Amino acid sequence: MPPEDRPLRADAERNRRRLLEAAQAVFCERGLDAGVAEIAQRAGVGRGTLFRNFPTKQDLIAAIVVERMREAADHGRTLLDASDAAAAMFGFLDEMVGRQQLDRALFDAVADTWLANDEIRAAHAEVIGVLDELLRRAQESGDVRADVGAVDVLMLLKGVCEAASAFAQVDPAMVTRHLDLVRASLAAPAATPLRGRPPTLADVERGLPKPPATRAAS
Amino acid sequence: MPPEDRPLRADAERNRRRLLEAAQAVFCERGLDAGVAEIAQRAGVGRGTLFRNFPTKQDLIAAIVVERMREAADHGRTLLDASDAAAAMFGFLDEMVGRQQLDRALFDAVADTWLANDEIRAAHAEVIGVLDELLRRAQESGDVRADVGAVDVLMLLKGVCEAASAFAQVDPAMVTRHLDLVRASLAAPAATPLRGRPPTLADVERGLPKPPATRAAS
DNA sequence: ACCTGAACACCGTTCAAGT
DNA sequence: ACCTGAACACCGTTCAAGT
Numbered sequence: 001m002p003p004e005d006r007p008l009r010a011d012a013e014r015n016r017r018r019l020l021e022a023a024q025a026v027f028c029e030r031g032l033d034a035g036v037a038e039i040a041q042r043a044g045v046g047r048g049t050l051f052r053n054f055p056t057k058q059d060l061i062a063a064i065v066v067e068r069m070r071e072a073a074d075h076g077r078t079l080l081d082a083s084d085a086a087a088a089m090f091g092f093l094d095e096m097v098g099r100q101q102l103d104r105a106l107f108d109a110v111a112d113t114w115l116a117n118d119e120i121r122a123a124h125a126e127v128i129g130v131l132d133e134l135l136r137r138a139q140e141s142g143d144v145r146a147d148v149g150a151v152d153v154l155m156l157l158k159g160v161c162e163a164a165s166a167f168a169q170v171d172p173a174m175v176t177r178h179l180d181l182v183r184a185s186l187a188a189p190a191a192t193p194l195r196g197r198p199p200t201l202a203d204v205e206r207g208l209p210k211p212p213a214t215r216a217a218s
Numbered sequence: 219m220p221p222e223d224r225p226l227r228a229d230a231e232r233n234r235r236r237l238l239e240a241a242q243a244v245f246c247e248r249g250l251d252a253g254v255a256e257i258a259q260r261a262g263v264g265r266g267t268l269f270r271n272f273p274t275k276q277d278l279i280a281a282i283v284v285e286r287m288r289e290a291a292d293h294g295r296t297l298l299d300a301s302d303a304a305a306a307m308f309g310f311l312d313e314m315v316g317r318q319q320l321d322r323a324l325f326d327a328v329a330d331t332w333l334a335n336d337e338i339r340a341a342h343a344e345v346i347g348v349l350d351e352l353l354r355r356a357q358e359s360g361d362v363r364a365d366v367g368a369v370d371v372l373m374l375l376k377g378v379c380e381a382a383s384a385f386a387q388v389d390p391a392m393v394t395r396h397l398d399l400v401r402a403s404l405a406a407p408a409a410t411p412l413r414g415r416p417p418t419l420a421d422v423e424r425g426l427p428k429p430p431a432t433r434a435a436s
Numbered sequence: 437a438c439c440t441g442a443a444c445a446c447c448g449t450t451c452a453a454g455t
Numbered sequence: 456a457c458c459t460g461a462a463c464a465c466c467g468t469t470c471a472a473g474t
Contacts, residue, residue, distance in 0.1 A: 008457095011457075012456080035446085035447060035448085036447075036448065037447075046458060047449085047460070048449090048451080048458065048460070049457080049458060049459075051448085052457075052458080055449095056449080148399070152396075152399065155377075155381040155396055159373075159377015162376055174414070174417050176414060177417075178370075178374075180410075183410075185402040186399075187409055190402065192401075194399065195395055195398055196395045199389075199392055227437065227438065229439090230438060233439085254466075255467095263440085265440080265467090265468085266438095266439065266441070267438080269467085269468060273468095275467065275468090438474085439472105439473080440470105440471105440473075440474100441471105442469105445466100445467090445468080446468100447464100448463105448464090449463080450463075451463095452461095453460100453461105454457105454458080455459100
């Protein structure tokens with residue numbers, strides 16, 4: 001195992017890239033149940049090489065998810081200085097839903113892998129950070145109710161994604177419609193206040209899925 | 219294979235019951251990844267018997283999900299003559315979220331199995347039918363916006379369930395809060411109308427997951 | 437008519453041998 | 456330092472033999 005940050009040997013680096021690309025394509029076409037054998041073959045490497053780069057299939061999936069989340073966060077940052085703050089935030093939500101419809105298999109995985117993986121955790125925090133700023137601006141503009149937090153909005157978004165991946169590919173209009181409902185729930189002024197306090201990132205990270213359950217238990 | 223409706227032999231019927239109970243318990247404790255071996259053992263039968271009753275592990279899961287959906291529909295019907303129609307509908311939504319939190323593994327499965335299975339399809343239609351009536355009454359009472367349909371509401375509900383199973387077991391207040399947001403999105407009068415038309419049951423059933431992909435393809 | 441468990445197929449993962 | 460593919464382990468599913 002090479003020290004943490006030393007750059008990979010040129011061919012190794014290339015293999016890693018190829019594996020990520022192949023995995024992305026295969027998962028997109030065949031779903032997450034696609035075998036690692038196909039991915040390795042498509043990347044032109046042996047199965048062993050796959051597991052050298054990604055100790056587990058889950059890690060391979062996680063690596064792709066992280067890439068996507070980072071892209072989303074980047075896009076969100078470009079919206080930070082838009083004139084219409086509320087439109088910017090909803091545009092961000094739109095984008096994220098669209099992204100997940102491209103290859104829904106990947107985002108299905110987030111539910112499983114979720115925050116068990118450190119890199120996903122970091123990327124996730126990054127997305128929440130951007131959304132938090134977009135939301136704050138929209139609230140300051142008076143178009144979005146003041147008693148919601150970024151995690152609230154992300155929960156709603158996850159709901160839209162879920163519904164979208166369930167059956168909205170038939171008709172993208174359904175996604176638009178569902179987003180309209182989310183917009184309505186976030187509109188200011190709020191008719192009745194929300195109970196409880198806005199969940200924090202810490203709340204989310206505390207609610208981890210059951211521990212990895214390593215087969216080592218006696 | 220016995221003719222469709224002939225009652226099973228007494229011991230066979232008992233084995234079927236035991237399998238369902240064992241499966242429910244095991245899935246609840248260990249999640250859907252639990253092995254069929256453990257289920258068969260817990261039920262006190264051989265693995266072959268399991269597959270005689272449920273041709274595939276998915277079918278076993280589906281059978282449990284169908285049971286739960288039927289229970290939910292039954293409960294919904296008891297709410298049909300409540301005095302406060304809106305409260306009745308939201309009570310129904312509450313119940314369904316609570317149910318899915320009991321053993322979330324099962325409802326996670328609905329996303330996979332979803333409408334691929336005929337029995338699930340029927341039970342699903344039943345739930346939508348009840349929800350449709352609850353909704354209609356709530357709309358007539360003037361407390362719920364008129365431009366949403368039962369499928370819209372079910373989509374929102376699925377979002378809540380998703381969010382709940384992701385991290386709400388830490389604090390049930392989060393679910394309450396999310397339901398408050400759903401309530402806000404459904405409140406009458408609607409500030410801005412929804413785009414598109416309410417999705418129908420047919421729309422949902424058209425949006426099936428990729429075909430079973432039987433390994434028979436040449 | 438139904439039950440059983442050994443055997444099979446499939447797929448994620450490891451590792452000894454190579455370069 | 457990295458690659459490879461045969462071998463292993465695990466688990467869903469089948470089926471020949473039993474009652």
